[in-house]
Amino acid sequence: MNAPATLFEKVWSRHAIVTRGASEALLSVDTYFVHEGSFHAFGALAKEGRQVRKPKQVFGSPDHFVPTVNRDKGLAGIADAESRGLVEYLAGNAARYGFDHFGVDDPRQGVIHVVGPELGITQPGLVICCGDSHTSTHGAFGCYALGIGASQGKQILATQCVWQKKPRTMRITIDGALGFGVTAKDIILSVIAKIGVAGAVGHVVEFAGSTVRGMTMDQRMTLCNMVTEAGARTGMVAPDETTIAFLEGRPYAPSGEMWDQAVAYWRTLPSDEGAVYDREVHLDAGAVGPSITWGTLPEQVLPIDAAVPSAEGAEAEKKADIESALRYMGLAPGTPLEGIKVDRVFIGSCTNGRLDDLRAAADVFKGRKAKVPTWVSPGSSGVKRAAEAEGLDRIFIDAGVEWRGSGCSSCAAMNGDTLAPGERCASTSNRNFEGRQGKGSRTHLMSPAMAAAASVSGHLMDVRKLD
Ligand SMILES: CC(C)[C@H](C(=O)O)[C@@H](O)C(=O)O
Numbered sequence: 001m002n003a004p005a006t007l008f009e010k011v012w013s014r015h016a017i018v019t020r021g022a023s024e025a026l027l028s029v030d031t032y033f034v035h036e037g038s039f040h041a042f043g044a045l046a047k048e049g050r051q052v053r054k055p056k057q058v059f060g061s062p063d064h065f066v067p068t069v070n071r072d073k074g075l076a077g078i079a080d081a082e083s084r085g086l087v088e089y090l091a092g093n094a095a096r097y098g099f100d101h102f103g104v105d106d107p108r109q110g111v112i113h114v115v116g117p118e119l120g121i122t123q124p125g126l127v128i129c130c131g132d133s134h135t136s137t138h139g140a141f142g143c144y145a146l147g148i149g150a151s152q153g154k155q156i157l158a159t160q161c162v163w164q165k166k167p168r169t170m171r172i173t174i175d176g177a178l179g180f181g182v183t184a185k186d187i188i189l190s191v192i193a194k195i196g197v198a199g200a201v202g203h204v205v206e207f208a209g210s211t212v213r214g215m216t217m218d219q220r221m222t223l224c225n226m227v228t229e230a231g232a233r234t235g236m237v238a239p240d241e242t243t244i245a246f247l248e249g250r251p252y253a254p255s256g257e258m259w260d261q262a263v264a265y266w267r268t269l270p271s272d273e274g275a276v277y278d279r280e281v282h283l284d285a286g287a288v289g290p291s292i293t294w295g296t297l298p299e300q301v302l303p304i305d306a307a308v309p310s311a312e313g314a315e316a317e318k319k320a321d322i323e324s325a326l327r328y329m330g331l332a333p334g335t336p337l338e339g340i341k342v343d344r345v346f347i348g349s350c351t352n353g354r355l356d357d358l359r360a361a362a363d364v365f366k367g368r369k370a371k372v373p374t375w376v377s378p379g380s381s382g383v384k385r386a387a388e389a390e391g392l393d394r395i396f397i398d399a400g401v402e403w404r405g406s407g408c409s410s411c412a413a414m415n416g417d418t419l420a421p422g423e424r425c426a427s428t429s430n431r432n433f434e435g436r437q438g439k440g441s442r443t444h445l446m447s448p449a450m451a452a453a454a455s456v457s458g459h460l461m462d463v464r465k466l467d
């Protein structure tokens with residue numbers, strides 16, 4: 001009998017074509033996602049005069065540089081010539097090499113990490129690559145999903161294979177019920193706070209435990225999306241009935257007999273009883289409250305009822321980080337987090353721009369008004385339509401919130417959705433480093449419900465206190 005294997009080991013061994021040394025393998029790549037930021041890979045491919053080896057396994061959508069207004073104008077609605085050029089280049093490559101492309105005016109367009117799952121392209125057991133660090137999002141389906149660099153991107157386009165170093169394995173087991181007002185975002189922020197921004201470097205993290213089993217796919221994607229911020233190679237969740245139910249009937253999911261075969265295979269993927277991990281971490285979900293980042297590192301997380309920390313008393317190696325974060329964020333130690341005024345609110349991104357997230361935000365906005373400029377940018381055009389079908393857009397608009405087009409928007413602010421210098425933003429995205437949302441921008445990461453609470457009160461606040 002084989003030794004008990006983890007989910008990761010099962011996927012890895014099935015895709016390793018040859019190995020090099022003790023820990024490297026040439027992996028067969030099932031799916032390669034591209035966005036307009038993947039232009040280096042296409043440029044290098046063309047320069048070498050190569051072709052795309054398996055165009056049926058490549059899928060693209062522009063997301064980073066698409067505007068969230070004027071979308072009915074298609075390409076012509078992209079005011080910035082350089083951004084338009086990048087979006088056009090992706091569309092041109094799709095036509096030239098013949099891969100599926102969900103362009104700026106396609107009803108399937110969106111952040112590629114939202115689009116892949118939504119269309120059923122992302123499936124358990126696959127090896128998925130994309131030139132983007134948040135490719136980890138797809139791991140929520142039990143696939144091995146890797147962010148890769150431009151030269152590896154070119155190799156994948158040309159060969160549909162990639163050399164990879166085998167990561168170490170870490171299991172993060174989260175047990176217990178989520179408290180009122182507590183979401184997957186609060187859980188992952190707490191995980192990063194616990195293990196630190198380098199806590200998972202070199203590891204593939206499998207999320208397990210009763211809390212994770214009880215989560216929707218949207219919530220599991222939030223976990224896997226942000227594990228990147230703890231340095232992980234990627235995240236994974238074992239496929240189960242929730243995964244299967246989510247995928248059934250999606251446009252790219254198998255159907256008929258192929259569906260039955262796929263499901264039978266997916267059921268073999270969860271880690272075997274007794275499988276061993278290089279590292280184990282446990283988190284009690286019941287101990288997690290609504291949490292936010294106060295600083296400029298994703299590990300600088302505190303529960304909303306805490307106060308801004310001081311560098312005094314912190315571990316020596318954290319002191320400088322805390323001091324510089326306090327300076328940049330314009331915060332004084334001891335100030336209660338609740339009550340800190342915000343200038344704007346951003347709800348969206350591949351972390352929290354899916355339907356579950358928009359529903360949670362809409363719940364807060366129902367019958368209330370935004371006190372500061374607030375934008376909602378759905379993660380995809382599909383999410384946008386689904387939200388509109390439920391009337392969520394009406395709730396946002398009635399609350400004075402701007403209902404925008406889909407894309408990365410203010411998450412990375414590459415499309416012009418930029419904060420002004422010094423502006424403080426309650427944001428549902430995943431990165432809070434200096435200048436992330438524009439030069440001098442100050443980002444507080446939090447859940448959609450907490451961001452909405454900040455919007456209706458004009459300051460950071462505990463969503464549980466709304467009457
Ligand atoms: C621009 C892109 C390559 C980048 C990434 O790798 O993640 C972006 O998506 C981000 O979130 O910072």
Ligand code: SF4
Nearest residue numbers: 134349350408411412
């Ligand atoms: S939404 Fe943000 S994190 Fe996600 S791919 Fe776009 S820029 Fe990166």
